[in-house]
Amino acid sequence: MSETAVLALDWGTTRLRAFRMAEDGSVLERRDAPAGIRAIDDGDFEDAFHTIIGDWLPPAGADAPLIILGGMIGSRQGWFEAPYIPCPADPESLADHAIAARTESGHALWIAPGLSLSQDGRADVMRGEELQIFGALAQLGPGRHLLCLPGTHSKWAWLEDGIIKDFRTYMTGELFDVLRRHSILGATIEHAVWSDAGFEKGLAAVRSDAGLLAHLFTVRAGALLETLPVDETGSFLSGLLIGSEVASAVRDLAPGSEVCIIGNPDLTDLCTRAVTQHGIRCRQLGEYTGAHGLFRLAEGLRTRR
Amino acid sequence: MSETAVLALDWGTTRLRAFRMAEDGSVLERRDAPAGIRAIDDGDFEDAFHTIIGDWLPPAGADAPLIILGGMIGSRQGWFEAPYIPCPADPESLADHAIAARTESGHALWIAPGLSLSQDGRADVMRGEELQIFGALAQLGPGRHLLCLPGTHSKWAWLEDGIIKDFRTYMTGELFDVLRRHSILGATIEHAVWSDAGFEKGLAAVRSDAGLLAHLFTVRAGALLETLPVDETGSFLSGLLIGSEVASAVRDLAPGSEVCIIGNPDLTDLCTRAVTQHGIRCRQLGEYTGAHGLFRLAEGLRTRR
Numbered sequence: 001m002s003e004t005a006v007l008a009l010d011w012g013t014t015r016l017r018a019f020r021m022a023e024d025g026s027v028l029e030r031r032d033a034p035a036g037i038r039a040i041d042d043g044d045f046e047d048a049f050h051t052i053i054g055d056w057l058p059p060a061g062a063d064a065p066l067i068i069l070g071g072m073i074g075s076r077q078g079w080f081e082a083p084y085i086p087c088p089a090d091p092e093s094l095a096d097h098a099i100a101a102r103t104e105s106g107h108a109l110w111i112a113p114g115l116s117l118s119q120d121g122r123a124d125v126m127r128g129e130e131l132q133i134f135g136a137l138a139q140l141g142p143g144r145h146l147l148c149l150p151g152t153h154s155k156w157a158w159l160e161d162g163i164i165k166d167f168r169t170y171m172t173g174e175l176f177d178v179l180r181r182h183s184i185l186g187a188t189i190e191h192a193v194w195s196d197a198g199f200e201k202g203l204a205a206v207r208s209d210a211g212l213l214a215h216l217f218t219v220r221a222g223a224l225l226e227t228l229p230v231d232e233t234g235s236f237l238s239g240l241l242i243g244s245e246v247a248s249a250v251r252d253l254a255p256g257s258e259v260c261i262i263g264n265p266d267l268t269d270l271c272t273r274a275v276t277q278h279g280i281r282c283r284q285l286g287e288y289t290g291a292h293g294l295f296r297l298a299e300g301l302r303t304r305r
Numbered sequence: 306m307s308e309t310a311v312l313a314l315d316w317g318t319t320r321l322r323a324f325r326m327a328e329d330g331s332v333l334e335r336r337d338a339p340a341g342i343r344a345i346d347d348g349d350f351e352d353a354f355h356t357i358i359g360d361w362l363p364p365a366g367a368d369a370p371l372i373i374l375g376g377m378i379g380s381r382q383g384w385f386e387a388p389y390i391p392c393p394a395d396p397e398s399l400a401d402h403a404i405a406a407r408t409e410s411g412h413a414l415w416i417a418p419g420l421s422l423s424q425d426g427r428a429d430v431m432r433g434e435e436l437q438i439f440g441a442l443a444q445l446g447p448g449r450h451l452l453c454l455p456g457t458h459s460k461w462a463w464l465e466d467g468i469i470k471d472f473r474t475y476m477t478g479e480l481f482d483v484l485r486r487h488s489i490l491g492a493t494i495e496h497a498v499w500s501d502a503g504f505e506k507g508l509a510a511v512r513s514d515a516g517l518l519a520h521l522f523t524v525r526a527g528a529l530l531e532t533l534p535v536d537e538t539g540s541f542l543s544g545l546l547i548g549s550e551v552a553s554a555v556r557d558l559a560p561g562s563e564v565c566i567i568g569n570p571d572l573t574d575l576c577t578r579a580v581t582q583h584g585i586r587c588r589q590l591g592e593y594t595g596a597h598g599l600f601r602l603a604e605g606l607r608t609r610r
Contacts, residue, residue, distance in 0.1 A: 084530065116530055121510055122520070123527035153522065169522035174488055182483045183476070205426055210473075211553040212517055213546070215427070217458065217474035222428035225389065225421055241518070248516040
């Protein structure tokens with residue numbers, strides 16, 4: 001393992017992704033476990049850390065690789081709290097504000113900060129997605145790019161010459177989940193299967209200017225009046241929500257513009273369908289780019305050691 | 306009790322409101338119980354009916370008043386199912402489609418239908434609110450009126466010369482509730498008190514064209530970054546939701562137009578604040594007008610007996 005230069009851990013709410021990386025940033029080995037911070041009993045992150053990557057750690061006295069942790073592990077609910085730093089921010093500013101910590105076993109760690117934004121009465125935070133965005137810099141090149149990371153809390157970010165200038169969170173996935181589980185729409189959706197037709201109907205409905213709230217009840221009323229097949233209700237709701245998110249996020253883009261998407265194809269495909277309805281192109285940057293973002297921070301941190 | 310002409314029951318999801326009414330439509334006596342259809346064990350509506358208004362029923366052989374039931378009692382989950390009739394509709398068309406039923410005790414009942422709407426891929430239903438709208442006809446007079454009934458499922462309806470032409474449901478109250486109880490926003494709102502400042506900030510935020518989904522996460526991020534006082538988070542969310550509902554509902558109204566509101570002052574006051582921000586006047590029609598609506602149906606039903 002003499003070639004290991006960086007151990008990078010993207011430690012989120014639900015998953016822990018760990019990467020053993022070489023001097024040139026190539027990934028020598030990767031591990032992925034459902035050991036997100038919410039799954040760690042009694043906050044015993046030390047134990048989880050050693051369980052997942054204990055065998056990657058050097059013997060006492062050997063040259064230690066730089067160990068960098070990013071994602072929700074640096075939140076108040078995590079292991080060591082790292083601050084949010086305000087936008088605009090680039091990998092160097094993240095590295096500048098990383099927190100130095102040490103495990104009980106004596107290993108030195110760096111904890112990446114999150115990003116914050118506060119303007120015009122709007123407040124936002126991200127912690128983890130910025131690593132994926134910075135991890136895509138090599139693919140993106142200079143200039144201005146709009147990035148989309150769909151999910152439970154979708155993030156849309158404006159990147160300009162490698163600097164995150166602005167971003168916004170849409171609680172799209174979580175809203176789908178709470179409506180399905182806890183609202184009157186749940187009973188209607190219960191036995192729905194995936195339906196492209198339902199999804200397209202949902203996208204079409206929110207193309208009107210009436211807004212999301214004006215359409216949600218159609219999920220129930222449409223099923224009741226049998227104007228919306230029961231099979232389609234869940235996908236229709238998904239179309240309403242993703243369509244609303246995308247309509248908001250791309251509303252100032254000129255037709256022919258490009259949106260860059262990072263994420264699981266299941267989600268990015270739906271997002272792409274919503275985006276292209278606005279005459280905007282989509283470019284898929286990959287399913288996961290966080291390891292490269294952590295490596296960029298590690299490069300910035302070398303000068304701080 | 307010889308003067309009793311009509312027994313009118315507005316039997317909803319959470320409450321049962323009963324009215325003993327004279328020939329001229331005046332209310333001789335009213336009762337209000339938390340005996341909505343969701344509170345009736347084992348669907349024993351017969352028992353609840355006799356418990357609440359048994360002493361209003363005439364002795365055998367006497368002239369019986371007309372008994373009319375409206376609201377969710379006529380839904381599939383209710384006592385006797387009455388259909389939804391499509392808009393446009395007036396009190397006479399509701400009366401024409403009322404269902405004749407009979408209690409186990411032999412009392413003849415009429416069950417009011419609900420209203421449905423299906424156009425341009427949008428579907429909607431109401432059951433109960435139409436009685437309140439028709440109950441306000443005497444106050445409204447002829448012409449075109451936009452009515453608002455705020456609540457768990459707010460209803461906005463266009464009334465034209467006594468005919469409901471169009472309506473739309475906004476799941477505003479329910480959305481507040483599921484977000485508060487079941488989403489990540491809940492922990493932030495938990496200890497919030499009512500705050501006018503928070504409500505106004507929420508209204509202001511959704512005056513942008515970014516849409517509701519773009520602002521929800523501010524409830525959490527604002528509290529985290531301390532740009533939104535924790536005390537204000539719940540009212541801020543309330544402002545976001547009510548502001549979104551109202552912005553959608555009044556979007557085609559000319560400034561100086563009027564919206565007529567029916568409902569509990571706690572809710573109608575908030576709604577009024579959101580409406581007046583658009584330069585539109587509000588007129589409060591009363592807290593509850595359903596008894597008069599049921600009486601209008603009863604008048605139509607006299608010719609059917």
